[in-house]
Amino acid sequence: MKYPHPVVAIRAILIALLITISAAEAQEHFNAKGSQASSYTTELQQQLRTSLPFEDRRDFEESQRGFIAAPDYRQITAANGRVVWDMNRYDFLLTGEEYDSIHPSLQRQATLNMNYGLYEVVPNFIYQVRGFDLANMTLVKGNTGWIIFDVLLTEQTANAALALANGRLGELPVRAVVYSHSHVDHFGGVRGVVSEEAVAAGEVEVIAPVGFMAEAISENVYAGNAMSRRAGLQYGRNIPSGPFGQVDSAIGKGLAAGTTGLIAPTLVIEEDFEEHIIDGVTMVFQNTPGTEAPAEMNTWFPEQKVFWAAENITATVHNVYTLRGALVRDALSWSKQINEALYRFGREAEILVSSHNWPRWGNERIQEVMRAQRDAYANLNNQVLFLANQGVTIKEIHNQYVVPESLQQQWNVRQYHGSEFHNSRAVLNRYLGYWDGNPATLAPLSPSDSAPLFVEMMGGSAEIITKAEELHAAGEYRLAMEILNKLVYAEPANAQAKDLLANVFEQLGYQYESASLRNVFLAAAQELRNGIQTIAAPRGTSPSMARAMTTSQWWDSVGTRVDSSLADGNDYIVNFITPDTDQTFVIEMSSGTLSNIEGYLSDEADATITINRTDLDTVIMGQATLSEQLQNDLGSLEGDASVLLSMAAVLTVFSPGFEVLPGTLPQ
Numbered sequence: 001m002k003y004p005h006p007v008v009a010i011r012a013i014l015i016a017l018l019i020t021i022s023a024a025e026a027q028e029h030f031n032a033k034g035s036q037a038s039s040y041t042t043e044l045q046q047q048l049r050t051s052l053p054f055e056d057r058r059d060f061e062e063s064q065r066g067f068i069a070a071p072d073y074r075q076i077t078a079a080n081g082r083v084v085w086d087m088n089r090y091d092f093l094l095t096g097e098e099y100d101s102i103h104p105s106l107q108r109q110a111t112l113n114m115n116y117g118l119y120e121v122v123p124n125f126i127y128q129v130r131g132f133d134l135a136n137m138t139l140v141k142g143n144t145g146w147i148i149f150d151v152l153l154t155e156q157t158a159n160a161a162l163a164l165a166n167g168r169l170g171e172l173p174v175r176a177v178v179y180s181h182s183h184v185d186h187f188g189g190v191r192g193v194v195s196e197e198a199v200a201a202g203e204v205e206v207i208a209p210v211g212f213m214a215e216a217i218s219e220n221v222y223a224g225n226a227m228s229r230r231a232g233l234q235y236g237r238n239i240p241s242g243p244f245g246q247v248d249s250a251i252g253k254g255l256a257a258g259t260t261g262l263i264a265p266t267l268v269i270e271e272d273f274e275e276h277i278i279d280g281v282t283m284v285f286q287n288t289p290g291t292e293a294p295a296e297m298n299t300w301f302p303e304q305k306v307f308w309a310a311e312n313i314t315a316t317v318h319n320v321y322t323l324r325g326a327l328v329r330d331a332l333s334w335s336k337q338i339n340e341a342l343y344r345f346g347r348e349a350e351i352l353v354s355s356h357n358w359p360r361w362g363n364e365r366i367q368e369v370m371r372a373q374r375d376a377y378a379n380l381n382n383q384v385l386f387l388a389n390q391g392v393t394i395k396e397i398h399n400q401y402v403v404p405e406s407l408q409q410q411w412n413v414r415q416y417h418g419s420e421f422h423n424s425r426a427v428l429n430r431y432l433g434y435w436d437g438n439p440a441t442l443a444p445l446s447p448s449d450s451a452p453l454f455v456e457m458m459g460g461s462a463e464i465i466t467k468a469e470e471l472h473a474a475g476e477y478r479l480a481m482e483i484l485n486k487l488v489y490a491e492p493a494n495a496q497a498k499d500l501l502a503n504v505f506e507q508l509g510y511q512y513e514s515a516s517l518r519n520v521f522l523a524a525a526q527e528l529r530n531g532i533q534t535i536a537a538p539r540g541t542s543p544s545m546a547r548a549m550t551t552s553q554w555w556d557s558v559g560t561r562v563d564s565s566l567a568d569g570n571d572y573i574v575n576f577i578t579p580d581t582d583q584t585f586v587i588e589m590s591s592g593t594l595s596n597i598e599g600y601l602s603d604e605a606d607a608t609i610t611i612n613r614t615d616l617d618t619v620i621m622g623q624a625t626l627s628e629q630l631q632n633d634l635g636s637l638e639g640d641a642s643v644l645l646s647m648a649a650v651l652t653v654f655s656p657g658f659e660v661l662p663g664t665l666p667q
Contacts, residue, residue, distance in 0.1 A: 035244070035503060035506050035507075036100075036101070037099075037100035037101045037507070037510050038475060038507050039475075040474075040475030040477075040507070041100060041101070041475075041507050041510050041511055042100040044511055045098075045100045045102075045103065045104055045510075045511075046100075048103065048104045048105065049098070049104045052104065052105055052409075053409050053411070054104075054108070056411060058365070059112055059315065059358070059411055059412075060112065062358050062359060062360055062361065063112050063115055063357075063358040064115070065119075065359075065361065066119045066120035066121055067117065067118075067119055067120075068117065068118040068119060068120055068127075068168055069117055069118055069164075069168055070116050070117030070118075071117065071160075071164050074086070074087040074088050074116070075087070075088065076132065076156055076157055076160045076256070076258075077156070078156050078258055078259070082257075083257075084154055084156045084157065084256050084257045084258035085132065085133065085154075085156070085157050085160075085256045085257075085258070087114075087116050087131060087253070089240075089241040089242075090110070090114060090241055090247070090253060092241075092242055092243060093107070093110055093111050093114055093247065094111075094114060099243040100510070101243045101244050101510045102243060102247055102510065102518075103510070103511060103512060103513040103518070105411075105414055105416075105513050106247065106248065106416060106512075106513050106514075106515060106518065107247065108411075109248060109250060109315070109316065109414070109416045109515075110247045110248035110253075110515075112315070112357070112358070113131075113248055113249075113250075113251075113252055113253055113357070114131065114253075115130040115131050115358065116130065116131030116132075117129070117130065117131065117164070118164050118165055118168055118169075121138075121306075121351060121353055121359050122304055122306060122351060124141060125140065125141050125304060126138065126139070126140050126141075126304075126306060126351075126353065127139045127141075127165060127169065128353070128359070129161035129162075129164055129165060130358070131252075131253065132152060132157045132158075132160060132161045132164075132256075133152040133153050133154065133157040133158075133161075133185065133189070133252065133255075133256045134152075134153060134185045134249060134251065134252035134253070134254060134255050134256070134356070135150055135152055135153065135185045135186055135251070135252060135311075135355050135356055136150065136252075136354075136355055136356060136357075137149075137150060137151065137152055137158065137161040137162070137165075138150060138308070138353060138355070139162075139165050140281060140301075141172070142175055142176070142278065142279025142280050142281050143279050143280030143281075144172075144173070144175060144279055144280075145172045145173040145174055145175035145279060146162075146165075146172050146173070146174045146175060146176075147174075147175060147176040147177075147178065147278055147279055147281060148162070148174060148176070148177050148178065148193055149178045149180060149299070149308060149355070150178070150179065150180050150186040150187075150355045151177055151179075151186070151187060151188070151189040151190045151192065151193050152185065152186075152188065152189035152192070152256070153184060153185040153188045153189055153255060153256050153258070153260060154188060154189050154192070154256045154257070154258030154259055154260055155188075155189050155190075155191045155192035155258060155259045155260070155261065156189075156192060156256070156258035156259065157189060157192070157256045157258060158189025158190070158191075158192030158193050159189075159192035159193065160192075162174070162192070162193045173203075174193050174194050174198075174204055175203075175204060175205070175278070175279040176204060176205040176206070176207060176278050176279060177190060177193065177194060177204065177205070177206050177207070177263075178207045178208075178299070179206070179207065179208040179209075179212060179265065180209075180296060180297060180298075180299075180308070180310035180311065180355055181209065181212075181292065181293035181295060181296035181297070181310055181311060182208075182209075182211070182212050182215035182216040182219065182293045182294060182295040182296070183292075183293050183311070184216070184260060185255070186311070186355060187208075187216065187262055188260035188261065188262070189258075189260070189261075190206070190261060190262065190263050190544075191259075191261040191263065191544060194206075194263070196263055196544065199263050199266060202266075205266050205267055205278065206263055206264070206265045206266045206267070207265060207266075207267045207268075207269065207276075207278070207285075208265035208267075208268055208269070208295070208297075209268070209269050209285070209287050209288075209289070209295045209296055209297035210268055210269060210270050210287055210289070210295060211289060211294060211295035212265060212268065212295045213264060213265065213548065214295075215293065215294045215295040216262065216295075216548070217545075217548055217549050217550070217553055218553060219294065219326060219327075221549075221553060221556075221557050222556065222557060222560050223325060223560075224557075225654035225655075225656060225658075226325060226658075227324050227325045227326075228656060229656065229657065229658060229660070230323060230324045230325050230660075231324040232523070233323070233519065233520045233523045233524070233660070234322070234323040234324045234516050234519055234520060235249055235254060235255055235324075235519060236249075236254075236515075236518075236519030236522065236523055237254075237255065238523060238526070238533050239519070239522050239523050239526050244506075244510075244522075245522060246518075246519055246522070247515070247518070248416075248515045249417075249515050249516075249519075250316050250416035250417035250514070250515040250516070251311070251314050251315075251316060251318075251356035251357060251416075251417055252356055252357075259542065260542060260545070261542045261543070261544035261545060262542075262544045262545050262548045263544060264548055269285040269287055269297055270287075271287070272286070272287050273285065273286055273287075273344075281301070282301070282302055282303055283299050283300065283301060284299065284300040284301075284302060284345075285297050285298070285299050286298040286299070286300065286337075286340070286341060286344075286345075288310070288312055288337040288341075290329065290330045290333045290334070291312050291329065291330070291333060291334040291337050292310070292311045292312050292318055292329065292334070293311070294327070296310055296311065296312065297310060298310050298312060298337075298341055298345075300344075300345045300349075304350075304351075305348055305349055305350040305351065306349065306350070306351045306352075306353060307341065307345045307346060307349040307351070307352050307353070307366070308353050308354075309341070309352055309353065309354045309355075310354065310355050311354065311355045311356060312334065312337065312338060312341075312373075313338060313352070313354055313369065313370060313373045314354050314355075314356045314357050314412075314417075315354075315356070315357035315358065315411070315412050315416075316357075316412070316413070316414060316415070316416035316417045316418070317373075317376050317377075317380075317413050317414065317415050317416070317417065317418045317419075317423070318417050318418050319417055319418040319422075319423065319516070320334075320377075320380065320418060320423040320426045320427060321418075321422055321423060321425070321426030321429070322516075323422060323516050323517075323520060328426045328427075328429055328430040329426075330430070331377045331378070331380045331381040331423075331427055332377070332378065332381040332382075334377045335374050335375075335376075335377040335378035335381065338370060338373055338374040338377070339374050341370065342367065342370045342371065342374060346366055346367055346370045347363070347367065348363070349363060349366045350362065350363055350366070351366075352366045352369065352370070368410075369412050372407065372410045372412055372413045373412065373413060375407060375413075376403075376407055376413040379403070379404060379407065380401075380420075380423055380424065380427055381427055383401055384397060384401055384424050384427040384428050385427070385431065387400055387401060388428050388431070388432060393428075393436035393437060393438075394425055394428045394429060394432070394434060394435075394436050395436050395441070396436075397424045397425055397428050398420065398421040398422070398424050398425050401420055401424040402420075403415070403420055414513060415513050415514050416513065416514060416515055417514065417515065417516060418514065418516075419512070419513070419514035419516065419517050421514075421517065422516075422517075447485075447486075447489045448489050448490075448662065451486045451487070451488075451489035451490035452490045454486040454490070455486060455487055455490040455491070458483065458486075461487055461490075461491055461494060461497065464483050464484065464486070464487045464497070465484075465487070465496060465497060465500060467483060468480045468483055468484045468487075468497075468500055468501075468504075469500065471483075472500065472503060472504055472507075475507075477504050477507050477508050477511075478508070480500075480501075480504045481501065481504050481505070481508070484497055484500055484501040484504060485501065487501075488501055488528075488661065488662055488663060489662050491663075492662035492663030493663055494663075498528040498529070498663055498664075499528070499529060501525075501528055502524075502525035502526075502528040502529050503525075505521045505522070505524050505525040505528070506521070506522060506525045508521050509521030509522040509525065524660070524661060527660070527661060527664040528661060528663075528664060531664050531665065531666045532657050532659065532664050532665060532666060533657070542621070543617065543621060546617040546620040546621045547617055549620060551576075551578060551581075551583060551585065551598070551613060551616065552585065552596055552598050554616070554620055555576075555585065555587060555594070555596035556596065558594060558651070559593070559594040559595065559596075561651045561652050561653075561654070562589075562592070562593070562594050562650050562651060562652075563650050563651075563652050564592030564593065565592070566592075566649065566650040567589060567592040567593075567594075567650040568591065568592030569592075570589065570646055570650075571588075571589055571590050571591070572588075572589050572606040572607070572640070572643045572646065573586065573587070573588050573589075573602050573604055573605045573606055574586075574587040574588075574605060574606065574607050574608070574609060574643055575587075575601045575602055575605040575607070575608040575609070576596075576608075576609050577601075577608065577609070577610045577611075578610075578611060578612060578613040578616065579610060579612060580612040580613050580614060581612075581613045583598060583599075583613070584598070584599060584600060584601050585597065585598050585599075585600075586600045586601065586602045586605070589643075589646075589647065594647075605639065606639055606640045606643050607637060607638065607639035607640050607641065607643045607644070608637070608638045608639055609626075609630070609635065609636070609637050609644075610635055610636045610637075610638075611626075611629060611630070611634065611635030611636075612634070612635070615629055615634040615635060616629075618634075626644070627644060627648070630644075
């Protein structure tokens with residue numbers, strides 16, 4: 001067995017690239033038109049159009065304020081001509097038509113996110129490029145050049161955004177880059193605006209919050225393959241855009257599909273509040289750990305009365321638990337950090353700028369938005385606990401937690417990204433865990449094991465399909481889903497059951513306000529009908545990301561690929577040395593488990609591997625195997641060489657397209 005490059009999982013950090021097909025390719029592969037909205041879905045949408053405050057047009061005015069120009073292109077391509085970003089696919093949102101297959105509130109948000117071009121936020125000081133990626137690029141004019149807040153997801157989109165600004169405003173050098181937080185759509189495009197050489201020479205400062213490097217590398221590595229698969233569902237990467245498909249990603253249109261990298265910070269903000277003068281601009285950084293990201297910071301511009309809210313305050317309730325998978329965020333801490341910002345900066349602020357969506361102007365408006373966002377996260381935390389302390393369980397909470405009506409009437413805290421369904425369960429899980437207190441659910445059967453008994457007791461597949469068709473016809477989609485899901489698990493090859501469940505998922509997707517929920521339901525419907533689209537194996541990570549990953553993190557990721565059933569009983573110890581970084585590690589395979597520790601060497605090692613970290617980077621990038629590097633004399637192995645073969649024999653290469661719903665693997 002060939003030794004696999006063991007950190008393919010790190011590609012999960014590059015979420016946009018992990019699903020390696022482009023949006024255009026997805027459109028071409030799946031061209032089927034979705035089902036029409038049912039009469040029940042249509043009636044629900046009509047009710048929503050009269051019950052929500054559509055007369056409030058302030059977001060539309062603010063989103064267009066300061067518009068300078070759009071580029072003369074609507075696609076951004078890589079050097080090889082590959083389309084990495086395409087705004088054309090969303091033009092159906094500009095017709096003014098109301099679609100019954102889209103929740104009216106989500107359609108409103110999706111239309112607002114059609115902003116595309118360069119905008120002036122503060123005259124001769126702050127500008128934004130919007131609609132070039134999931135996030136915005138924010139450019140602050142210093143004394144001698146640009147200070148760029150967040151550099152988008154990919155090099156191609158970041159380079160295009162900077163070129164648009166320079167072309168319209170006059171070319172300026174980049175003096176500093178600020179990473180607001182540790183999610184890749186805010187740092188991945190850095191090499192599109194600055195070079196590593198310029199940073200190393202001290203020509204460009206790279207600024208980030210405390211903990212940034214550890215979080216940027218580690219959050220998505222260890223469960224990377226699973227996370228990339230789920231991200232494809234959450235963002236609807238493999239479903240066509242259109243009234244029956246992917247329409248938005250709540251905080252932007254979607255994820256670009258270009259090249260992503262990372263340059264390490266040169267200035268880390270360590271304290272809760274730190275004041276710095278960067279290229280003549282005074283800034284006060286506010287660290288907000290444990291909010292939208294584990295490492296995140298806001299910024300206050302005291303002279304201009306501008307508050308940069310990073311991704312802590314946008315135009316939606318965010319994910320406390322993101323469906324792609326990540327640690328549950330702390331809704332209470334998030335609320336408190338917003339409250340701190342409100343009282344410290346918000347009572348003076350005249351402009352509020354975020355890394356997604358659009359700015360707000362005027363102190364009254366800013367305080368309104370900040371209070372609503374503060375209250376939304378606090379209410380989520382407090383009311384979930386209010387219900388949990390009265391016995392409501394994790395299996396019930398999403399059906400009982402209700403957002404207060406006063407918050408429902410404020411657009412900026414509608415459930416576009418997060419939803420009350422998955423966020424409420426996340427809060428309860430954070431405090432009490434996944435168990436609901438019922439012994440019957442403590443060690444439950446797997447769905448594929450329990451489903452056949454359910455199907456048998458319900459009278460078989462014909463009875464279930466008949467009842468499900470009745471429920472579907474009556475608009476009882478969640479009840480139909482409940483019984484059809486059992487049938488599909490019991491009979492994965494039952495095409496009639498899968499098609500009917502797909503119809504149910506489709507109507508539910510049309511009804512959900514959350515873009516994440518919509519995408520998941522519509523993507524699942526597509527997979528039930530067509531099978532999982534073939535997903536190319538993820539490519540190795542970029543050179544800059546490889547250099548950023550610690551050697552210990554790399555070995556940790558190797559450990560997640562060990563098949564313990566194969567490794568158990570074959571124990572060994574390896575000393576691992578990287579002379580160019582003067583680091584030593586002990587790698588132990590023990591009880592079917594791989595562990596590593598830095599700073600030691602073992603006298604009982606079965607083998608010693610010596611390789612420069614720079615040569616290990618090639619392995620991390622997936623461009624060579626460790627065995628190949630050693631065979632090419634880029635390192636040495638002393639002792640029992642069979643341990644390397646033993647390790648290779650128990651490492652699994654993860655499939656990027658594993659089955660989520662039964663019966664959806666290609667035949």
